[in-house]
Amino acid sequence: MNNKLFIQDGETKREFTELEYAQWELDQITNKAVADANAKAKADKAALLVKLGITDDEAKLLLS
Amino acid sequence: MANPTTNYGFVLPTSADLVTDLPADFDVALQGVDTRLKALQPGTTLGDLAYSSATANTNTRLGVGSTGQVLTVAAGVPSWATPATPTTGFTKITTGTFSAVTSVSLPTNTFTSTYTNYNVVLIIASTSGNTTITGRYRASGTDNTSSIYNSALSIARVTTSVAVVGVNGGTSFTMGYNAGTNNGPFGQSWDFLSPQAAAEKQIVGTGFGYNSELDTYSANWFGGHGNTTTQFDSFSWISSTGTITGSYYVYGYQN
Numbered sequence: 001m002n003n004k005l006f007i008q009d010g011e012t013k014r015e016f017t018e019l020e021y022a023q024w025e026l027d028q029i030t031n032k033a034v035a036d037a038n039a040k041a042k043a044d045k046a047a048l049l050v051k052l053g054i055t056d057d058e059a060k061l062l063l064s
Numbered sequence: 065m066a067n068p069t070t071n072y073g074f075v076l077p078t079s080a081d082l083v084t085d086l087p088a089d090f091d092v093a094l095q096g097v098d099t100r101l102k103a104l105q106p107g108t109t110l111g112d113l114a115y116s117s118a119t120a121n122t123n124t125r126l127g128v129g130s131t132g133q134v135l136t137v138a139a140g141v142p143s144w145a146t147p148a149t150p151t152t153g154f155t156k157i158t159t160g161t162f163s164a165v166t167s168v169s170l171p172t173n174t175f176t177s178t179y180t181n182y183n184v185v186l187i188i189a190s191t192s193g194n195t196t197i198t199g200r201y202r203a204s205g206t207d208n209t210s211s212i213y214n215s216a217l218s219i220a221r222v223t224t225s226v227a228v229v230g231v232n233g234g235t236s237f238t239m240g241y242n243a244g245t246n247n248g249p250f251g252q253s254w255d256f257l258s259p260q261a262a263a264e265k266q267i268v269g270t271g272f273g274y275n276s277e278l279d280t281y282s283a284n285w286f287g288g289h290g291n292t293t294t295q296f297d298s299f300s301w302i303s304s305t306g307t308i309t310g311s312y313y314v315y316g317y318q319n
Contacts (some may be wrong), residue, residue, distance in 0.1 A: 006307075008162035009205070010171030010298075021211055023164070024302075030235065031196070031304050 072100045072121060085289070086279070100142035115142050154313040157182070164307040169202055169300040170314060175260035179316030182259065184269075186301060186312050188250040191242045193306030197250075198236040199267075201259065201290055202298035207233045215267075221280040235286045236302065237267070243274040244306060249281055250274065255317075260297060265290030 005016045005024060016024065049059060067076045069246070074096045077089035103122040106114055111128025121169040129144025136145045157179075162168045168186075175182060188197070200207040215237045229238050242250040244293040254269030267288040290296075303310075 007158070007163070007300075008168045010163045010169060011160065013162070013165060016166070020167075025200070026209075027302065027304070045132070049077040061279070 066245075072096070076102070079100045083121055099147040101310065104136070111143070115183065124127050127138045133292045151318060153318045154183070155179075155316045155318070157316050159311065160315045161311045163309045165303075165309075166303040167300055167303070168306055168308070168310075168312065169205075169207075170312065172205055173297045174299075174314055175256070177260060178307055178319075180258055180261055180319050181317040182256040182313040184254050184256055184299070185313065185314075185315065186250075186252045186254075186271075186307040188242055188308050188310040189305065190309045191250070195242055195306055196238060196304040196310065197240045197242065197294075197308075198302045198304065199239045200300050200302070201265070201292075201294070201296040203294065203298050205298075208294065208296065208298050209294070210288050211235055211294045212294075213237050213288065213292060215239075215286065218280045218285045219275060221275055221285070231288075233291075237286075238285055239288075239301070240273045240284055241275050242308075243280070247295055250300075250310070251285070252284075254286065256299070260295050262293050264293060265296070270302040 005019065005021065006013055020024070036054060045056075049056060052059070065076070065079060068074055069076070074093055075089075076093050077086055081089055083166045091306065100121060104114075106112075106123055106125035108125065109127060110147070113125060113126040113128075114123040117124040125146070126142055133144040133146050137141055138145070139141070157205055158174055160171070170184075186197075190287060200213075202208065202211065211233045213231050213234045213236055215234075217238050217240070219227045219229065219241070221227075231238050239254075240250065240252055250271070250273045252271030252273075254267050254271075257266040257268070259265055260293070267286065267290075271285050271286070272281065272283050274280070
Protein backbone atom coordinates (compact mmCIF):
# COMPACT_ATOMS: atom_id res chain seq x y z
CA MET A 1 0.00 0.00 0.00
CA ASN A 2 1.37 3.38 -1.00
CA ASN A 3 -0.37 5.52 1.59
CA LYS A 4 0.32 4.67 5.18
CA LEU A 5 -2.68 4.75 7.49
CA PHE A 6 -2.46 5.68 11.16
CA ILE A 7 -4.58 5.03 14.21
CA GLN A 8 -4.69 6.95 17.47
CA ASP A 9 -4.77 3.89 19.73
CA GLY A 10 -5.40 5.35 23.17
CA GLU A 11 -2.36 7.48 23.90
CA THR A 12 -0.31 5.98 21.07
CA LYS A 13 -0.36 7.03 17.44
CA ARG A 14 0.86 4.16 15.28
CA GLU A 15 0.57 2.73 11.78
CA PHE A 16 -2.17 0.23 11.05
CA THR A 17 -1.32 -3.40 11.64
CA GLU A 18 -1.64 -5.87 8.75
CA LEU A 19 -5.02 -6.96 10.10
CA GLU A 20 -6.19 -3.35 10.31
CA TYR A 21 -5.07 -2.70 6.73
CA ALA A 22 -6.98 -5.80 5.63
CA GLN A 23 -10.11 -4.63 7.46
CA TRP A 24 -9.68 -1.18 5.94
CA GLU A 25 -9.66 -2.70 2.45
CA LEU A 26 -12.82 -4.66 3.27
CA ASP A 27 -14.46 -1.48 4.57
CA GLN A 28 -13.58 0.37 1.39
CA ILE A 29 -15.23 -2.36 -0.69
CA THR A 30 -18.33 -2.22 1.50
CA ASN A 31 -18.44 1.58 1.38
CA LYS A 32 -18.18 1.53 -2.40
CA ALA A 33 -20.96 -1.03 -2.69
CA VAL A 34 -23.23 1.09 -0.49
CA ALA A 35 -22.33 4.25 -2.41
CA ASP A 36 -22.95 2.51 -5.75
CA ALA A 37 -26.31 1.21 -4.54
CA ASN A 38 -27.31 4.68 -3.35
CA ALA A 39 -26.21 6.24 -6.64
CA LYS A 40 -28.12 3.63 -8.64
CA ALA A 41 -31.27 4.21 -6.55
CA LYS A 42 -30.91 7.94 -7.10
CA ALA A 43 -30.42 7.49 -10.85
CA ASP A 44 -33.35 5.08 -11.09
CA LYS A 45 -35.55 7.56 -9.27
CA ALA A 46 -34.48 10.40 -11.55
CA ALA A 47 -35.09 8.27 -14.64
CA LEU A 48 -38.55 7.34 -13.40
CA LEU A 49 -39.44 10.98 -12.78
CA VAL A 50 -38.31 11.86 -16.31
CA LYS A 51 -40.39 9.04 -17.72
CA LEU A 52 -43.40 10.27 -15.75
CA GLY A 53 -42.71 13.86 -16.76
CA ILE A 54 -42.89 15.21 -13.22
CA THR A 55 -40.46 16.73 -10.76
CA ASP A 56 -39.42 15.34 -7.39
CA ASP A 57 -41.60 17.89 -5.56
CA GLU A 58 -44.57 17.02 -7.77
CA ALA A 59 -44.06 13.34 -7.01
CA LYS A 60 -44.08 14.13 -3.29
CA LEU A 61 -47.32 16.08 -3.71
CA LEU A 62 -48.91 13.19 -5.57
CA LEU A 63 -47.93 10.78 -2.82
CA SER A 64 -48.98 13.02 0.06
CA MET B 65 -6.75 30.65 99.82
CA ALA B 66 -8.49 27.45 100.66
CA ASN B 67 -6.19 24.64 101.64
CA PRO B 68 -6.41 22.26 99.85
CA THR B 69 -7.17 24.57 96.90
CA THR B 70 -10.75 24.80 95.71
CA ASN B 71 -10.52 23.40 92.14
CA TYR B 72 -7.57 21.04 92.04
CA GLY B 73 -7.01 20.16 95.69
CA PHE B 74 -3.41 21.23 95.92
CA VAL B 75 -2.17 20.80 99.51
CA LEU B 76 -0.26 23.85 100.74
CA PRO B 77 1.87 24.34 103.90
CA THR B 78 -0.06 25.67 106.84
CA SER B 79 0.90 28.17 109.51
CA ALA B 80 1.32 25.30 111.95
CA ASP B 81 3.95 23.59 109.86
CA LEU B 82 7.50 23.75 111.05
CA VAL B 83 9.85 25.86 108.94
CA THR B 84 12.07 22.84 108.55
CA ASP B 85 9.16 20.98 106.98
CA LEU B 86 8.60 23.62 104.27
CA PRO B 87 10.84 22.05 101.60
CA ALA B 88 8.98 18.77 101.91
CA ASP B 89 5.63 20.60 102.00
CA PHE B 90 6.46 22.51 98.80
CA ASP B 91 7.54 19.25 97.22
CA VAL B 92 4.10 17.85 97.89
CA ALA B 93 2.31 20.99 96.72
CA LEU B 94 4.29 21.52 93.54
CA GLN B 95 4.30 17.85 92.62
CA GLY B 96 0.52 18.05 92.87
CA VAL B 97 0.56 21.06 90.52
CA ASP B 98 2.93 19.31 88.12
CA THR B 99 0.83 16.15 88.03
CA ARG B 100 -2.37 18.10 87.44
CA LEU B 101 -0.88 20.24 84.66
CA LYS B 102 0.26 17.11 82.88
CA ALA B 103 -3.20 15.61 83.26
CA LEU B 104 -4.70 18.76 81.74
CA GLN B 105 -2.15 19.06 78.94
CA PRO B 106 -1.29 15.50 77.91
CA GLY B 107 0.13 16.43 74.50
CA THR B 108 3.53 14.97 73.62
CA THR B 109 3.84 15.56 69.89
CA LEU B 110 3.48 18.45 67.46
CA GLY B 111 -0.15 18.78 66.46
CA ASP B 112 -1.62 16.85 69.39
CA LEU B 113 -4.99 17.97 70.69
CA ALA B 114 -6.60 17.34 74.09
CA TYR B 115 -10.22 16.89 75.06
CA SER B 116 -11.98 16.46 78.40
CA SER B 117 -12.25 12.89 79.58
CA ALA B 118 -14.74 11.22 81.87
CA THR B 119 -12.27 11.64 84.73
CA ALA B 120 -12.47 15.02 86.44
CA ASN B 121 -9.59 17.40 85.74
CA THR B 122 -8.00 14.98 83.33
CA ASN B 123 -7.83 15.43 79.57
CA THR B 124 -7.25 12.80 76.94
CA ARG B 125 -4.55 13.22 74.31
CA LEU B 126 -5.61 12.99 70.66
CA GLY B 127 -2.61 12.48 68.43
CA VAL B 128 -2.39 14.56 65.28
CA GLY B 129 -4.22 13.07 62.30
CA SER B 130 -2.87 12.33 58.84
CA THR B 131 -2.93 14.65 55.84
CA GLY B 132 -6.47 14.93 54.52
CA GLN B 133 -8.12 13.60 57.67
CA VAL B 134 -10.82 15.64 59.35
CA LEU B 135 -11.92 15.92 62.97
CA THR B 136 -15.08 13.97 63.63
CA VAL B 137 -16.85 12.29 66.54
CA ALA B 138 -17.01 8.54 67.08
CA ALA B 139 -18.43 6.79 70.14
CA GLY B 140 -18.97 10.17 71.77
CA VAL B 141 -15.40 11.43 71.60
CA PRO B 142 -13.40 13.36 68.99
CA SER B 143 -11.24 11.45 66.53
CA TRP B 144 -9.56 11.91 63.16
CA ALA B 145 -11.06 10.20 60.11
CA THR B 146 -10.49 10.16 56.38
CA PRO B 147 -13.56 11.70 54.72
CA ALA B 148 -15.49 9.45 52.39
CA THR B 149 -14.99 10.17 48.71
CA PRO B 150 -17.96 12.24 47.62
CA THR B 151 -20.19 10.46 45.17
CA THR B 152 -20.86 12.44 42.03
CA GLY B 153 -23.28 11.68 39.27
CA PHE B 154 -20.83 12.33 36.47
CA THR B 155 -17.16 11.41 36.51
CA LYS B 156 -14.49 12.12 33.92
CA ILE B 157 -12.91 8.87 32.73
CA THR B 158 -10.50 9.98 30.03
CA THR B 159 -9.82 12.59 27.39
CA GLY B 160 -7.51 12.56 24.43
CA THR B 161 -6.54 14.21 21.19
CA PHE B 162 -5.71 12.84 17.76
CA SER B 163 -4.12 14.36 14.71
CA ALA B 164 -4.13 13.28 11.06
CA VAL B 165 -5.24 9.72 11.69
CA THR B 166 -7.61 7.41 9.86
CA SER B 167 -9.10 5.95 13.01
CA VAL B 168 -9.30 6.72 16.71
CA SER B 169 -9.69 4.19 19.52
CA LEU B 170 -10.46 5.01 23.12
CA PRO B 171 -7.84 3.62 25.52
CA THR B 172 -8.20 -0.03 26.51
CA ASN B 173 -10.36 -0.38 29.63
CA THR B 174 -12.10 2.97 29.16
CA PHE B 175 -15.32 1.05 29.85
CA THR B 176 -15.17 -0.95 33.08
CA SER B 177 -17.54 -2.55 35.53
CA THR B 178 -17.45 0.65 37.62
CA TYR B 179 -20.01 2.32 35.40
CA THR B 180 -22.80 0.84 33.34
CA ASN B 181 -23.41 3.87 31.12
CA TYR B 182 -21.12 6.54 29.67
CA ASN B 183 -21.25 9.87 27.91
CA VAL B 184 -18.82 10.16 25.03
CA VAL B 185 -18.08 13.41 23.20
CA LEU B 186 -16.23 13.41 19.89
CA ILE B 187 -15.10 16.65 18.28
CA ILE B 188 -13.47 16.53 14.89
CA ALA B 189 -11.77 19.83 14.30
CA SER B 190 -10.68 19.07 10.76
CA THR B 191 -10.84 16.41 8.10
CA SER B 192 -8.79 16.03 4.96
CA GLY B 193 -11.70 14.91 2.84
CA ASN B 194 -15.43 14.38 2.67
CA THR B 195 -15.76 11.62 5.18
CA THR B 196 -18.26 9.29 6.76
CA ILE B 197 -17.48 8.52 10.39
CA THR B 198 -18.22 4.93 11.29
CA GLY B 199 -17.86 3.29 14.68
CA ARG B 200 -17.11 -0.10 16.17
CA TYR B 201 -17.02 -1.59 19.63
CA ARG B 202 -13.58 -2.72 20.71
CA ALA B 203 -12.25 -5.27 23.22
CA SER B 204 -8.66 -5.95 24.27
CA GLY B 205 -7.30 -3.77 21.48
CA THR B 206 -9.31 -5.26 18.63
CA ASP B 207 -12.36 -3.80 16.88
CA ASN B 208 -15.38 -6.04 16.63
CA THR B 209 -16.16 -6.43 12.92
CA SER B 210 -18.98 -8.94 13.29
CA SER B 211 -22.42 -8.14 11.85
CA ILE B 212 -23.76 -6.85 15.16
CA TYR B 213 -24.45 -3.23 14.22
CA ASN B 214 -27.96 -1.85 13.77
CA SER B 215 -28.39 1.91 13.64
CA ALA B 216 -30.25 4.85 12.19
CA LEU B 217 -28.70 8.24 11.59
CA SER B 218 -31.27 10.93 10.99
CA ILE B 219 -29.83 13.98 9.26
CA ALA B 220 -31.56 17.36 9.08
CA ARG B 221 -29.76 19.73 6.76
CA VAL B 222 -29.99 23.47 7.31
CA THR B 223 -31.61 23.62 3.89
CA THR B 224 -34.49 21.74 5.62
CA SER B 225 -34.15 18.53 3.65
CA VAL B 226 -33.80 15.37 5.69
CA ALA B 227 -32.24 11.98 5.18
CA VAL B 228 -31.89 8.77 7.12
CA VAL B 229 -28.94 6.43 6.87
CA GLY B 230 -29.66 2.98 8.19
CA VAL B 231 -27.42 0.08 9.11
CA ASN B 232 -29.07 -3.30 9.55
CA GLY B 233 -26.77 -6.09 10.63
CA GLY B 234 -23.74 -4.20 9.37
CA THR B 235 -20.12 -4.47 10.44
CA SER B 236 -20.02 -0.91 11.81
CA PHE B 237 -22.26 1.97 12.80
CA THR B 238 -22.60 4.99 10.50
CA MET B 239 -22.36 7.83 13.02
CA GLY B 240 -21.83 11.12 11.19
CA TYR B 241 -20.40 13.09 8.29
CA ASN B 242 -17.91 15.86 7.84
CA ALA B 243 -16.40 17.63 4.88
CA GLY B 244 -12.85 18.66 4.13
CA THR B 245 -14.15 21.80 2.45
CA ASN B 246 -15.77 23.08 5.60
CA ASN B 247 -13.95 22.04 8.75
CA GLY B 248 -15.03 22.79 12.24
CA PRO B 249 -18.69 21.97 12.74
CA PHE B 250 -18.38 18.31 13.69
CA GLY B 251 -19.29 17.64 17.30
CA GLN B 252 -21.20 14.67 18.67
CA SER B 253 -22.37 13.68 22.13
CA TRP B 254 -23.45 10.08 22.58
CA ASP B 255 -24.61 8.05 25.54
CA PHE B 256 -23.12 4.57 25.48
CA LEU B 257 -25.40 2.19 27.36
CA SER B 258 -24.00 -1.03 28.82
CA PRO B 259 -20.86 -1.24 26.63
CA GLN B 260 -19.02 -3.30 29.24
CA ALA B 261 -21.98 -5.22 30.61
CA ALA B 262 -22.84 -8.73 29.46
CA ALA B 263 -25.95 -7.35 27.82
CA GLU B 264 -26.99 -5.99 24.44
CA LYS B 265 -25.76 -2.46 23.91
CA GLN B 266 -27.26 0.80 22.78
CA ILE B 267 -25.89 4.18 21.77
CA VAL B 268 -28.04 7.28 21.55
CA GLY B 269 -26.93 10.80 20.81
CA THR B 270 -27.02 13.96 18.81
CA GLY B 271 -24.59 16.16 17.02
CA PHE B 272 -23.74 18.46 14.20
CA GLY B 273 -21.69 18.05 11.08
CA TYR B 274 -21.36 18.99 7.48
CA ASN B 275 -23.05 17.09 4.71
CA SER B 276 -20.77 17.12 1.70
CA GLU B 277 -23.38 15.64 -0.62
CA LEU B 278 -25.52 18.76 -0.55
CA ASP B 279 -22.82 21.05 0.79
CA THR B 280 -24.81 22.07 3.85
CA TYR B 281 -24.51 22.04 7.60
CA SER B 282 -26.58 19.33 9.21
CA ALA B 283 -27.83 18.29 12.62
CA ASN B 284 -28.10 14.61 13.32
CA TRP B 285 -29.69 12.17 15.73
CA PHE B 286 -28.19 8.74 16.13
CA GLY B 287 -29.52 5.55 17.66
CA GLY B 288 -27.53 2.35 17.57
CA HIS B 289 -27.82 -1.18 18.84
CA GLY B 290 -24.95 -3.58 19.40
CA ASN B 291 -26.61 -6.93 18.91
CA THR B 292 -24.32 -8.91 21.18
CA THR B 293 -23.70 -9.54 24.86
CA THR B 294 -19.92 -9.39 24.37
CA GLN B 295 -18.25 -7.11 26.90
CA PHE B 296 -16.32 -4.23 25.32
CA ASP B 297 -13.78 -1.96 26.98
CA SER B 298 -13.33 0.61 24.22
CA PHE B 299 -14.72 2.03 21.00
CA SER B 300 -13.23 3.10 17.66
CA TRP B 301 -14.20 5.64 15.04
CA ILE B 302 -13.04 5.26 11.49
CA SER B 303 -12.90 7.91 8.79
CA SER B 304 -13.98 6.56 5.42
CA THR B 305 -11.80 9.01 3.50
CA GLY B 306 -8.69 10.93 4.43
CA THR B 307 -7.65 11.74 7.97
CA ILE B 308 -9.25 13.37 10.97
CA THR B 309 -7.97 15.62 13.75
CA GLY B 310 -9.76 16.36 16.99
CA SER B 311 -10.43 15.28 20.55
CA TYR B 312 -12.63 13.00 22.65
CA TYR B 313 -14.00 13.07 26.20
CA VAL B 314 -15.48 10.17 28.15
CA TYR B 315 -17.52 10.42 31.36
CA GLY B 316 -19.10 7.75 33.53
CA TYR B 317 -22.64 7.99 34.85
CA GLN B 318 -22.84 6.95 38.49
CA ASN B 319 -24.74 3.64 38.74
